[in-house]
Amino acid sequence: MGNFTKWLGAGLGFTFGGPIGAAIGFAIGSFVDGFSEDEFKQEQIDYKKERRNNRNHSNTKSGDFEMSLLVLSSIVIKSDGRIDQRELDFVRTHFVNMYGKERANSAFKLFNGIIKKQISARQVCIQIREHMSHASRLQLLHFLFGIAKADEFVTENEVEEIRKISGYLYINQNDFESIKAMFYNSSDAAYKILEITKSATDEEVKKAYRRMAKKYHPDKVQDLGEEHVKGAKEKFQNIQSAYEKIKKERGL
Missing domain, CATH: 1.10.287.110 (DnaJ domain)
Incomplete structure (x- = not known):
């Protein structure tokens, strides 16, 4: 378990806390026997101490985008009341293309746990927008539309969920319509x-x-x-x- 949390800590910054951190902790607990969210919280505390001692860390890391993507993806996939295998395959393929098979497999272990948890899109987006640049948030939105399109049938629920996420991320209507049109x-x-x-x-x-x-x-x-x-x-x-x-x- 130590190696797994070290892998997480190496790539995470602001997402190692708040509602995204809680979702990660829940996910780890769902596939690691005997591991609790309290233990993950302790890992977070230890990691934050390390970060305070390192003045050169960046506010947003690649892992922050990765975890934000996993959490928001789970929200969109469940928005139409079902979990479509084509959407799951899209997420997995996208992660393999971006991060390579080994890292993608670790991320997808988390995803399978995250998708079981009820998550507040608003709270997650507040955490993201406080730390992530506008350009990175646009990139998140682009990926979410890709998920919605992956099963070749986009429901109104999916579009509305992405629209809400867009609003929570402070992405304006013009940017939303621009990415949707792609x-x-x-x-x-x-x-x-x-x-x-x-x-x-x-x-x-x-x-x-x-x-x-x-x-x-x-x-x-x-x-x-x-x-x-x-x-x-x-x-x-x-x-x-x-x-x-x-x-x-x-x-x-």
Whole structure:
């Protein structure tokens, strides 16, 4: 058990406490015999003492994003009243692609415990937004829409749950609709991705592209590690594709 908590502690910062830490403690207790949430809390106390002695730690680490993702994913997957295997497979595949098989397997052990616990999305999001950058929160939202789309049938409950999470994370409606449009085909999807309407002038289209390219540039999440830069590149490519589509339509 010691090695497992050391693995956690090595990659966690702000999530090693609060409602996210409580969910992690519950998850560990669900698959480790004789381990209680109180013991995990003691691990948290010991780890926080180490952090206070290390002035150079960053506020948000790669593991913070990882744990935030696991907790929010469990909330979205359960929002339609069932747990779909395709959604679970999406989470596992995404984690393998980002972190490698060994780390992903450890994370998924946690996930199987976290998904059994009732978690307050609002409390978790308050903890996240106090410590995580806006660019990282946008990345979380992007992944959650991917989960909702994984079973090829998006329910209104799933969309509304992600909308609530978006609000709790202080992500505005325009950003929410922009990321949502990256996953759902519609006649005006390219315009929604750039946060403009079809009535926008050619100059407004160009300005919107420059603004969105800056907002979603992969460098914004570079502090979280290369594994998260790869995910950010997907969003960035969606912005570029939307702009190219509009240019082609307008003959720009």
